[in-house]
Amino acid sequence: MDKGKKTVKYLNNLSYNYSARVLVEKGYDESLLQPFEINKDFCIKGMVFDSANGDFLKLSDSGVILRASHGSRMMSDAEIQDKYGRDRQWQYFSQLESTLEQSDKFSYTENYYDLPCMVLLARLIDLQENKNGSLILPKVYQDVIEGYVKGFLYKEKQATILSACEEEPSKYLEQCSEHLKAWLRSLRDKCQMVFLLSSAHPVFANSAMSYILGEDWRSYFHILLLQARKPGFFSVQDPSKRPFYTVVDGQQREEVTELQEGQSYLEGNVFLFNEYIKKFTGKADPKVLYIGDSIRSDAHPSSKYGNWQNVLVLEEMEVEELIPSGPCTLDYKEEKQEEESIETPNIRSGPSEVEREFLLSNRWGSFFGDNLPVDRCKSSADLNVTETNPIRTNTLWTRLIRKHSSIAIPKLDYMADFPMNFKFETFSSSDWRKGFHPGMPKNVTC
Template sequence: MEEYLCVEDYDVVGLDMDHTLCRYHLKETSELIYKSSAKFLVEEKGYSEELLTSYDHEFSMRGLILECLQGNFLKLDKEGRILRASHGTRAMSRADVIEHYGPDMRWKHFESFSKTLISPPKFHFFDNFVEQSGALLCARIVDLMDKTGASDAKTYTFWKDVIAAVKHNYDPSSFKADRGGYFPALKRTPGKYLQAPTPLLTTWLSKLRRAGKVTVLLTSSHSDYCRLVASHTLGVDFENLFDVIISNALKPGFFSEKPICRPFLSLEQDVEGRALPELPGPGWYSQGNWTQLHSLLQRLTGKASPKDNGFWGPMFYDGGIADIDDSPPKETFFHAVMEQHASLVLPSVEVLASVPLNHKFPCTSARRSSSAKSCSNE
């Protein structure tokens, strides 16, 4: 267990694009995501125009769990106890929660879910900024189905339509085709949704390369969208800041799939080409897997076991949340996940860029260990 994290110690620094190096105006982006999905459901799936009402920033938060068949939204503490619940957008009282989930108010799927963080078909974990808007959309659909009596014995079957809306708006081909509500709006007015370039970050990335670090940009976005976002937030010469750029990485499978199942593809003018048996050198590639990337990093660093940072990306702190019975705020399950899986938790990557490369940050694991020892000595 490492006590400190120091950028200078790494041979390879890998970074995500969205919400890490490239920041969004969250209010405007959340509204756009919601409106584009709601518009599809109204026009293509026949849902009520009531879905097109204004976006409610108070309802949506990361870390919500939707029970798809029941239409209930749950916020859990680190032990799986329900801190907040709603049926659609209607808040559930403590009595409602006890009636549905028992006197201990503990979610029955918590043990299995907390080990994998994988959402089976019957529930969904809203864990990122894009999906955050989808939580409100789903909640309002539940409200409408209750209002019109469209649900069958309190079983809700709208999830497949929500997935269709997501695919319509965010399928990689939609960017080039100017299809859906999201990509066309962002292409027309990128400054409305993307934050301005940050000289601090570009200077830091250049400093990393001068210090001999191999820099990697890894994103699940397709190359054309990546090019638009990165050029706006990092500058038109952003490609010069990285040794390797990988788009359409299809995380998290990138880190677990075998090369034969997830090969790297060549990329020419944002069109994916042939499968590559190995990466020939620095450049921009599509899809891929960790095994082949690691092999390239070995060659670029000249080390059999180059030390990488695990590819920093967005981890979203949502703070404490008041319990249903109005007791003091508790640590949420989402917060606990972040503490468990992240070596370092910072408000933004700019914090890294604002200090020398040899600055030592206390790791979250070290802080947890120190806190536990302190408590045991009291």
């Protein structure tokens, strides 16, 4: 089962409904309980929330505001220029781009779990606008985030988003294909070390992974690192403040300074783990390839603090369509069959209608690129720019992907298509766009 064929719909609804109920219990308007799907076209990853103004912003790779909304109402070019200036340059762009840290001035939708928050914030702003009331944005934002976080805290026998996933895993979780399982087993057999690094609570991790990989899921890995609280696992400045702990029956136990193969540990830090990798592999400078789906929690901190190469899983690549690029079209099946014994075929049907419905947005356009506003182009260069002759630009998130990732793939199954000794072109190649595998998203520009 490919990731997202149906679960994206159910998980978005589940997350939204839980968070909305928390807000209504706090005294917010019951109209927040309207179905999430009414505003599904409003949701897209990569939006910046300007908390001072109550605006959602789509930014170019140089900080130009490409599109914007106030609450859920899309703003006109004139409104954007009146509020942010004729050059449409967002003032906190450099701060966000250089650190990826969120602040009291802005936040952003960086993964699919953030999208229900985007709808909640937009609806709350709309309510205040309609009532002509004064909007206390910091408090509203804090309440939304608290409700969201509460839903993802694992507490046994308490109704949360995670408990719903445990009760109906087939509705909210995706099982690995047999092809991917065979690839993981091959990695475990041929690589010196394969590890799982997750922020999940150990009890939930066991429940979820038992469904995703099977009851023998631990056998796919040499070591398990759980409740890691990424990106803190990577970015902690003092490793002594983030030690590893043993786990017994899902509970944190003793602090440890030495890690052992075949064991599970909680929390920890990348500095001590890198030392363990050196000891385990017997190499002074081992190469680590880390696979994750978050720029903020996986790609950026693993490369900056861990000195790891990384693979970013980015569903938008496939949903927005790919342009095959050279050797990335996988024209090496005979060589692959000689090198590997993975016999289970990898059958893909492409993005489903549900995926397209929930991961694409007509309001916001492409995740990867957009047209520069005509007035902005005319003010910055002597170019013949019109509505029918636009200039394309990449978004902030395309820039961050290129900056912090080694390569990007649409889904983990794609990695299983490549031989283990395949040499990938990365985002540091002369043509950085070849870092997208097995091809470049059609909306990426030079």
